[in-house]
Amino acid sequence: DADRIGISGGGFGGYLAITGLVEESDLYSCGVTVSGVFDWQRVANEIGLDREQNQVYGQLFTLLGDPGSEAAKYDLISSGRRVNQIKAPVLVVSDKDAQTVEGQEARELIEDLLSAGVSHEVHEVEISILLLESRVALFDRMLDFFGKNLK
Numbered sequence: 526d527a528d529r530i531g532i533s534g535g536g537f538g539g540y541l542a543i544t545g546l547v548e549e550s551d552l553y554s555c556g557v558t559v560s561g562v563f564d565w566q567r568v569a570n571e572i573g574l575d576r577e578q579n580q581v582y583g584q585l586f587t588l589l590g591d592p593g594s595e596a597a598k599y600d601l602i603s604s605g606r607r608v609n610q611i612k613a614p615v616l617v618v619s620d621k622d623a624q625t626v627e628g629q630e631a632r633e634l635i636e637d638l639l640s641a642g643v644s645h646e647v648h649e650v651e652i653s654i655l656l657l658e659s660r661v662a663l664f665d666r667m668l669d670f671f672g673k674n675l676k
Contacts, residue, residue: 528554529675533667535559535618536627543615543634544604550612555674557667559618560627560654563605563634566592568626581626605634609641616670618663621649646670 532553534542539561546556562568565585569576569592576586589598600606615638619631638645648666650659 531555531557531671531675533557533559534561536561539618539627540604543608543611546611546613546615547604547607548610550610553613555614555616555671556611557616557618557670558631558634559663560620560631561634562627562630563608563637564603564630565589566596566599566603567633568630569599571626571629605630605637608634608637608643611638611641611643614644614646614670614674616646616648616667618648618650618654618666620654621651 530553532542532545533556534540536559539558540563541561542556542558543561543563546553562582568582569586569589572579572582572586577583579586589595589602592599617631617635617638619635620628622628635645635647648663650663652659654660654663
């Protein structure tokens with residue numbers, strides 16, 4: 526049903542879910558993002574000069590180059606900077622007390638969505654997302670969110 530399409534993803538898929546909502550704003554009725562990165566320049570700057578040695582993102586930063594002199598490359602792939610283009614409701618899943626890059630990105634995304642006036646909800650994971658009870662609670666929340674927004 527072309528009028529009832531949702532998008533979701535975790536990790537890089539969480540980034541892709543937000544990118545889909547930004548780039549194809551008329552296609553999706555809603556979206557869910559879990560543990561994504563949405564502003565690559567901000568992350569590169571936060572990690573600092575050792576960013577190319579980062580186990581998770583090092584190869585990407587090597588390809589993109591310096592976030593100062595290659596800012597246009599970073600801007601092009603930073604969908605979090607264009608959340609004002611999102612027309613559909615978003616569920617942002619965030620680890621409540623996570624001090625990770627992805628946890629900080631979720632908090633920044635929530636602020637950006639709020640500033641842009643984008644309809645959104647937040648699901649905070651109280652305990653590690655790796656625990657079965659956390660995953661079950663997350664999937665129940667996602668089912669409710671999709672049920673409400675894919676009418």
